[in-house]
Amino acid sequence: MRRPIIQTENMNYTYPDGTAALRNINIEIMNGERAAIIGPNGAGKSTLFSHFNGIMQPSSGRIKIDGKSITYKKEELIKIRQKVGMVFQNPDDQLFSPTVEEDVAFGPMNLGLSDEEVEKRVEDSLSMVGMDGYEKKAPHHLSGGQKKRVAIAGILAMQPEIMVLDEPTTGLDPKGVEQIMDILYELNQNDMTIVISSHDVEMVTEFANKIFVLNEGQIIKKGTPQEIFNDPETLKKAHLKQPKAAELLNLLKNNGTNVNIKLTVEEAYHEILHAIGADAYHNLLHLVHEKHHHKLLHALGPEKYHQMLHILKEEQNNENH
Ligand SMILES: Nc1ncnc2c1ncn2[C@@H]1O[C@H](COP(=O)(O)OP(=O)(O)OP(=O)(O)O)[C@@H](O)[C@H]1O
Numbered sequence: 493m494r495r496p497i498i499q500t501e502n503m504n505y506t507y508p509d510g511t512a513a514l515r516n517i518n519i520e521i522m523n524g525e526r527a528a529i530i531g532p533n534g535a536g537k538s539t540l541f542s543h544f545n546g547i548m549q550p551s552s553g554r555i556k557i558d559g560k561s562i563t564y565k566k567e568e569l570i571k572i573r574q575k576v577g578m579v580f581q582n583p584d585d586q587l588f589s590p591t592v593e594e595d596v597a598f599g600p601m602n603l604g605l606s607d608e609e610v611e612k613r614v615e616d617s618l619s620m621v622g623m624d625g626y627e628k629k630a631p632h633h634l635s636g637g638q639k640k641r642v643a644i645a646g647i648l649a650m651q652p653e654i655m656v657l658d659e660p661t662t663g664l665d666p667k668g669v670e671q672i673m674d675i676l677y678e679l680n681q682n683d684m685t686i687v688i689s690s691h692d693v694e695m696v697t698e699f700a701n702k703i704f705v706l707n708e709g710q711i712i713k714k715g716t717p718q719e720i721f722n723d724p725e726t727l728k729k730a731h732l733k734q735p736k737a738a739e740l741l742n743l744l745k746n747n748g749t750n751v752n753i754k755l756t757v758e759e760a761y762h763e764i765l766h767a768i769g770a771d772a773y774h775n776l777l778h779l780v781h782e783k784h785h786h787k788l789l790h791a792l793g794p795e796k797y798h799q800m801l802h803i804l805k806e807e808q809n810n811e812n813h
C-alpha cells in the first residue's frame with residue numbers, strides 16, 4: 493500500500509542572517525516513489541534536503557516522516573537518520589575517517605551489526621559503486637567523483653528505507669552517472685523511496701516519477717516529467733531547459749511535422765519513425781522478406797500490391813545490371 497513517507501506542512505526556513513530560504517513548502521512523497529527536486533542555484537534544494545533527516549529544523553510549519561512529526565529529540569533523531577539515508581551535495585561534508593573502508597563501515601557499525609555483517613556491507617556497497625580496491629586509501633586523496641561514489645556507498649551500506657541524495661551525479665563521468673542511477677533504480681524496484689535533487693534534466697526525466705520545481709524557496713510546480721517539461725514558462729522561471737529530445741521534437745513540430753513531444757531519446761526515436769512513416773515501411777520490408785505475399789496483398793489491396801511488386805522488380809533489375 494502506498495502511504496505518504498515524507499510530508500511537509502507550510503514549512504518555512506529562514507537562516508540566522510535573515511535569508512528566507514524556504515517559503516511555505518507543502519510536499520508529499522509516497523513510499524516507493526522516485527522523486528526529484530529541481531531548481532536553479534540558490535533555490536533552496538540543499539536547505540530542503542537537510543530538513544528530510546532532521547539536520548535542520550523548520551522555522552515554522554512541520555515535516556512528517558512516515559506519518560510522524562519529527563520532534564528533534566536526540567533518540568528520535570538517531571532513528572530518523574537510520575530511516576532516511578542522506579548523501580550530501582559535497583562529499584567533503586560526509587567523509588571524515590582515515591580510510592575509505594572505515595568511512596563506509598561507520599554507519600553500519602553504529603547500527604550495532606556484527607563484524608561479519610559490517611564487513612559484507614562495506615564490501616558489497618564499495619563494489620556496487622565501482623570503488624572496490626580503494627579500501628585502504630584516504631578519502632581526502634580521492635578524486636571528486638571517487639569521493640562522491642564513496643559517500644554514496646556509505647549510505648548504501650546502512651540500507652535505509654528512504655534515500656535522499658542532494659545532486660548525486662554532479663562530478664561523475666557519464667558511465668558513473670549511469671551506474672549510480674541504475675543502482676538507485678534497482679533499490680527503488682525493491683521498494684526503497686528515493687529523493688534526488690539535480691539540474692540534469694536528461695537524468696531526471698529518465699529517473700523520476702514525480703518532480704517538484706523549487707524556485708526562490710517556493711515550490712512553483714509539481715507533476716510528472718511530461719507535465720513539468722512541457723511547461724516552458726515554469727522552466728524559464730527556474731532557469732531550466734527541456735531535455736534535448738523534446739527540443740528536437742518541438743523544432744519538428746514547429747515546422748509542421750505531426751509529432752507529439754516526448755522526453756527521452758528512446759521515445760523520440762519511435763515518435764520520429766512513426767511520423768516519417770518508417771514504421772509502415774519496416775513492416776512491409778519484413779513481410780516481403782518473409783514472403784508473406786498473401787498478407788501483403790490483403791494489407792495493401794490488389795492495386796497497391798501490384799504497384800509495389802513493380803517497384804521491387806525494377807529495383808531488382810537495377811541491382812542486377
Ligand atoms: N548558512 C547559510 N546562511 C545564510 N544563508 C544561506 C546559508 N546556506 C544557504 N544560504 C542561502 O539560502 C539559499 C538557498 O541555498 P541552498 O544551498 O539551499 O540552494 P540550492 O538550491 O541547494 O543551490 P545549489 O544548486 O547551488 O546547490 C541561498 O540564497 C543561499 O545563499
Ligand SMILES: [Mg+2]
Nearest residue numbers: 537538581658
Ligand atoms: Mg545545493
